Amino acid sequence: MFNAVLSFAALAFILALIRYIFQLISNNVRLFAITRRGFELEAELLRARVDQIIDQIQLDSRSEKVYWNGFRKFQVVLKVKETEDITSFYLSPHDGKPLPPFLPGQYLTFKLNIPGQPKPVIRCYSLSDSPNHSDYYRVTIKRLPAPEDNPDASPGLGSNFFHDFLNERDIIDVKAPSGHFYLDMSKQSPVVLIGGGVGITPVLSMLNTITEKNLRGEKSKRETWFFLGVQNSADHLMKDHLETVAGDNQNVHLHVCYSRPGKNDPLEGDHYHGEHITGNLLKRVLPSNNYEFYICAPPKMIESIRKDLADWGVPVNNIHYEAFNSDTIKKLMAAELTETESNIQVTFERSQKTLQWNPAAGSLLNFAEENGIMLDSGCRAGNCGTCLTAIKRGLVNYVVEPGTKPEARSCLTCISVPKTDLTLDG
Ligand SMILES: Cc1cc2nc3c(=O)[nH]c(=O)nc-3n(C[C@H](O)[C@H](O)[C@H](O)COP(=O)(O)OP(=O)(O)OC[C@H]3O[C@@H](n4cnc5c(N)ncnc54)[C@H](O)[C@@H]3O)c2cc1C
Ligand code: FES
Structure with a gap:
């Protein structure tokens, strides 16, 4: 020491x-x-x-x-409604000690004791403010209803618990910030930050970090283009904040896209667009393609923007993205799975089942569930570590980079596939 x-x-x-x-x-x-x-x-x-x-x-x-290991108790010190279905929660450590800084773009993992659930529910939420506040963290959460094509299904467990049950002064269990989707603040390269709906959260943290004073009281002059895609003005979260930041910082260029503007939605000035965020729009607005792109959005939007940027000649290393839900992960995985062999045997030792691997399952976690083997899971996106399972024999491949580094001889089943015949302790 x-x-x-x-x-x-x-x-x-x-x-x-x-x-x-x-x-x-x-x-x-x-x-x-x-x-x-x-x-x-x-x-x-x-x-x-x-x-x-x-x-x-x-x-x-x-x-x-x-920094802390495992879960630490936090108190909700402020709950702010941003739109009809999006709310921000400001969290301060219950022990009153200072908070570690995080890298802008990282997320927190929560353990939620939801009434009626047999086990705690694990969910991840991105930090939506800059790391410059040592007294609170902020997360901004969208309430998920039942899917349109299955209205009888139960609404999102974690997000509805936050909205309906978690109030100011309540205590909650939180793991330390982690994740690989973050902005490298030691660089000065120009950036394009793109947020779709509540996917604004990690890129907003990046924007706030760029535009707030750093430890030496200086502001970055880094060229920053910020694109927010929402349906209309009713969904337009953080409107006043974004306008103020763009107005106060010459290096920040704000563009807001309403995909379905309402009748009374003015498209104020040339930084409002009545269209989706697409490669076409980016080509029209940006002076060149020479930027690092950070995207967090729904699956279709990520896929189409990535494709458009690649077609425009942006190197893959300059396109960073984060997916919030397991559907996104599944889709992104599907593209990478073609090389996985289908004649692999997977044994789940404790369940006493040996099965022929099915690449269409996507991940080992999905494959186990399809076959009636219930493994623990949380985020289903390689972030929370809940699905960590010991490997008895064989090797796995990760199809996306784990947010939590798995222990040796173990794997995160939600984002891995077998590379050879495999025996898992599941
Ligand atoms: C790294 C990371 C960062 C994230 N950051 C944010 C963030 O900043 N803000 C944010 O809002 N979210 C964020 N998320 C997403 C968040 O973690 C949750 O995935 C999201 O809130 C949904 O969780 P839930 O428990 O509410 O829904 P779940 O209970 O997981 O349900 C998901 C959907 O499935 C539906 N469903 C439930 N049961 C069935 C069934 N039987 N059949 C069909 N459908 C069903 C639900 O109605 C719901 O629509 C992030 C995720 C990750 C991985
Ligand atoms: S379920 Fe969270 S890492 Fe796999």
């Missing part, structure tokens, strides 16, 4: 020294006017990079001190 503090202090000192040297160099450059603007720019860039590294070290040391 002492060594870690020493090495952190030494590293911070060296970086501060480098920053000082660059300050001296660029001052002298100005004084004697002997060097070119290019050198100054390089010095500025290097200094900015060093500042970012110092920020990151400070953030990391703050996180090391306050």
